[in-house]
Amino acid sequence: MSTQLNSKIPAGPLGDKWASYKEDVKLVNPNNKRKFKVIVVGTGLAGASAAATLAELGYQVDAFTFHDSPRRAHSIAAQGGINAAKNYQGDGDSVHRLFYDTIKGGDFRSREANVHRLAEVSVNIIDQMVAQGVPFAREYGGLLDNRSFGGAQVSRTFYARGQTGQQLLLGAYQQLARQIGLGGVRLFNRTELVDVVTVEGRAAGIVVRDLMTGEVTSHAAHAVVLATGGYGNAFFLSTNAMACNVTAAWRAHRKGAYFANPCYTQIHPTCIPQSDEFQSKLTLMSESLRNDGRVWVPKNPDESRRVVDIPEEDRDYYLERLYPSFGNLAPRDISSRAAKRLVDKGQGVGPLKNGVYLDFADAIARLGKDVVEERYGNLFEMYERIAGENPYDMPMRIYPASHYTMGGLWVDYELMTSIPGLYAAGEANFSDHGANRLGASALMQGLSDGYFVLPYTIGNYLAPMLNKAIPSVDHPEFKAAELAARERFNGYLNIGGTRSPDWFHREVGKIIWDYCGMERTEQGLEKALSELPALYDEFKKDLRVTGSGESLNQTLEKAGRVDDFFQLGMLMCRDALERQESCGGHFRSEYQTEEGEALRDDDKFCHVAAWEWSGDPMTAKRNVEELEFENVHLATRSYK
Amino acid sequence: MSNHLKDIILKIWRQNGPQDSGRFETYKVDEISDEASFLEMLDYLNEQLITEGKEAIVFDHDCREGICGTCSLMINGQAHGPERSTATCQLHMRKFSSGAEIVIEPWRAAAFPIIKDLMVDRSAFDRIIESGGFITSVTGGAPDANLIPIPKPVADSAMDSAACIGCGACVAACPNGAANLFTSAKIAHLNSLPQGQAERYKRAESMIEKMDxxxxxxxxxxxxESACPKEISIDVIALANADYRKAKLKNKKFISRI
Structure with a gap:
């Protein structure tokens, strides 16, 4: 029997749910707030905004980051923008439209109530960030400028050059810094979560490792927020930063938090392809390039002429051929899979034949070099710096790469995981993007969770706990978790094998990418599920970590993270295998329409899969939360 | 197209902790693709060291897209290496040739103590921001974002200053180990915007004094300015100094709120 998951969605019409929740929510008196301690792990958009706001309200906040400074969090790398239903352009936008676009973009696999709340608070986010001094792009009249983004027919994206994530993160970081200066937040930098502690079924605190000294210590609190990002680095090569990892979410999962929809991962079509075997990460090139670039490969897989000498008739502009109405602007998942099929057939380009061309020659001829430079100059420069080729003379080479993960810790409407008192925010939770995230929505969700949702919902949990004692760090559960963490890290040091953590990460990533990447099959997933445990056994026998556990040791840090990726990888493949349909980023080749589009099975799979830890990811239990759509009609996403 | 560089000699600063005196050690990379980034070359060297049972070289890095500001390194005496407006993570081996000898050191500045090998502690930057590098604006009380029009040139110039990634190259490159470019970039960003006026002089005074x-x-x-990977203009220092001078008068007379 499956466990019943209570998503705690408030009653009433969709548009009133959040307002009525806020009216009924329990409050904590301002003078009592300081009696509560809240731990926030992660200082990206969600974590920094939550920590700053909770401290403003008066709670005692302890914030943790494994970086040297909160400002380094990976939210900083987002380029494009942030959506908000402001309708400043008067082009017919509304909260309902943003809600509908996000539900549809997620291929009808997200919760209506959560997504509607996200669309509602989107407008507050822009007000808040402008008040903090975020220098969004403006029109000459001084009002805010907007651009349009994929999956929408209105211009609702606010941006700060190609550095929107940076400016928003610095805004949230500055609010956090203010609270640190005022003493409302204690910051623990270069400190990594290694376990979550529960006592009598409630979150009691965390166990952390000081990365500078290797010391393992415990921190107790009334509530714990995990804002620790996504798990895209499970693929090894991704656009995520090097340190991004799943450890916090995974350790929470092992303590009883359900992990939802791990197979929902997003692949971004325009990244710079891998250039050699040393490659450590992939760099994304903004999707906006596809507005003027034409995607093609040579018709002949053995083409040996220089790219500029290949005549028109020997080029295959395959997106224009296959999807005539959308052409080069076909959605992310469709164009990613088309590129993969051609590369798999041997028609890839570049020294490793692992990319496709994105050609600006026509745009330069039509618009002139100056216009192209004005639109894309900084991106061309970045490409040249990395690839060493000038895109004004030679087409760019691009290939899809892992970029974002929609799956994550299962949370209810209050963003609480299945462990009472443990919350998950931002990319770390699964809640708002369904099976596919639209561009410019990740920043929106992180800030919505941190600034406008958690500060209300946490009070509802804390209010009844007033003046009740909570377990201290001397509680046996904390001691046991500390001991287990020390033993785990000493264990990595003592294996004394021959392969580095990076070697294993590369190998495990390759299996997950090959079988649980852009396109999945039953056969492939079963193969992955036999290869992963075998490689994991080898990891446990043949890992080599040099240095010691008593001082800064990046190799040891990496070993712990790779361990957790192994376990997560197995769960991703199991989830992909069980979900016998295609939806959004999850594409099973057995389930597709005649045109090669994702074929959902709403009768059997219109639900969230929330996995329960059983001691081994290979035997985790699959629980189900049915998704009920009362306000939107389940349609097929069409690109014709 | 890809070439392989041969026989790269690396002289790398090794220091086993803040108290250790540290020394240069020489390593050889026999062959590396010129497509590799500088940090991938160090990854490769570290793999080699682990294979030999030696401890990997510690260095700070994260996004490898030139935006998070985590990476550092003095490369042949230049902060972030020889390529202009490029952070170390975006520097590629094609800028070097076979047989090159490359000296790699951590940021050298009194305010950035060395933690281990090439990693330094830059938390003094956080202390500066905590002292005033923000606009006080409690969550929930913000007016509509379009209520205050901001002329495009003002917004653009605020953005130029706000582009700082907090890497610390400015301090490392400065013969005095000064952090005026970092501090002034934040002051210029916030003090040029209408939202930042209420705390303008308080901000200039407290940030500059914290910096000192x-x-x-x-x-x-x-x-x-020449070391800055984001090409922040030294003009911001003049703007911050002007505000600091005014602040000393205004704050003294308690008329800063006027």
Whole structure:
């Protein structure tokens, strides 16, 4: 029997749910707030905004980051923008439209109530960030400028050059810094979560490792927020930063938090392809390039002429051929899979034949070099710096790469995981993007969770706990978790094998990418599920970590993270295998329409899969939360 | 197209902790693709060291897209290496040739103590921001975002200053170990915007005085500007100094709120 998951969605019409929740929510008196301690792990958009706001309200906040400074969090790398239903352009936008676009973009696999709340608070986010001094792009009249983004027919994206994530993160970081200066937040930098502690079924605190000294210590609190990002680095090569990892979410999962929809991962079509075997990460090139670039490969897989000498008739502009109405602007998942099929057939380009061309020659001829430079100059420069080729003379080479993960810790409407008192925010939770995230929505969700949702919902949990004692760090559960963490890290040091953590990460990533990447099959997933445990056994026998556990040791840090990726990888493949349909980023080749589009099975799979830890990811239990759509009609996403 | 560089000699600073005196050690990379980034070359060297049972070289890095500001390194005496407006993580081996000898050191500045090998502690930067590098604006009380029009040139110039990634190259490049470019970039960003006016002079005074607790003084060498991977203009220092001077008068007379 499956466990019943209570998503705690408030009653009433969709548009009133959040307002009525806020009216009924329990409050904590301002003078009592300081009696509560809240731990926030992660200082990206969600974590920094939550920590700053909770401290403003008066709670005692302890914030943790494994970086040297909160400002380094990976939210900083987002380029494009942030959506908000402001309708400043008067082009017919509304909260309902943003809600509908996000539900549809997620291929009808997200919760209506959560997504509607996200669309509602989107407008507050822009007000808040402008008040903090975020220098969004403006029109000459001084009002805010907007651009349009994929999956929408209105211009609702606010941006700060190609550095929107940076400016928003610095805004949230500055609010956090203010609270640190005022003493409302204690910051623990270069400190990594290694376990979550529960006592009598409630979150009691965390166990952390000081990365500078290797010391393992415990921190107790009334509530714990995990804002620790996504798990895209499970693929090894991704656009995520090097340190991004799943450890916090995974350790929470092992303590009883359900992990939802791990197979929902997003692949971004325009990244710079891998250039050699040393490659450590992939760099994304903004999707906006596809507005003027034409995607093609040579018709002949053995083409040996220089790219500029290949005549028109020997080029295959395959997106224009296959999807005539959308052409080069076909959605992310469709164009990613088309590129993969051609590369798999041997028609890839570049020294490793692992990319496709994105050609600006026509745009330069039509618009002139100056216009192209004005639109894309900084991106061309970045490409040249990395690839060493000038895109004004030679087409760019691009290939899809892992970029974002929609799956994550299962949370209810209050963003609480299945462990009472443990919350998950931002990319770390699964809640708002369904099976596919639209561009410019990740920043929106992180800030919505941190600034406008958690500060209300946490009070509802804390209010009844007033003046009740909570377990201290001397509680046996904390001691046991500390001991287990020390033993785990000493264990990595003592294996004394021959392969580095990076070697294993590369190998495990390759299996997950090959079988649980852009396109999945039953056969492939079963193969992955036999290869992963075998490689994991080898990891446990043949890992080599040099240095010691008593001082800064990046190799040891990496070993712990790779361990957790192994376990997560197995769960991703199991989830992909069980979900016998295609939806959004999850594409099973057995389930597709005649045109090669994702074929959902709403009768059997219109639900969230929330996995329960059983001691081994290979035997985790699959629980189900049915998704009920009362306000939107389940349609097929069409690109014709 | 890809070539392989051969016989790269690396002289790398190794220091086993803040108290250790440290020394250069020489390593050889026999062959590396010129497509590799500088940090991938160090990854490769570290793999080699682990295979030999030796401890990997510690260095700070994260996004490898030139935006998070985590990476550092003095490369042949230049902060972030030889390529202009490029952070170390975006520097590629094609800028070097076979047989090259490359000296790699951590940031050298009194305010950035070395933690281990090539990693330094830059938390003094956080202390500066905590002292005033923000606009006080409690969550929930913000007016509509379009209520205050901001002329495009003002917004653009605020953005130019706000582009700082907090890497610390300016301090490392400065002969005085001053942090005026970093501090002034934040002051210029916030003080030029209408939202930042209420705390303008308080901000200038407290940030600059907090900076002076940790860092050396600016004597207008301009090394910071040329080392900055985001090309922040040294003009911001003049703007911050002007506000600091006014602040000393205004704050003294308690008329800063006027």
């Amino acid at each position: 607790e940790f860092f050396g003084s600016c004597t207008n060498h301009g090394e910071c």
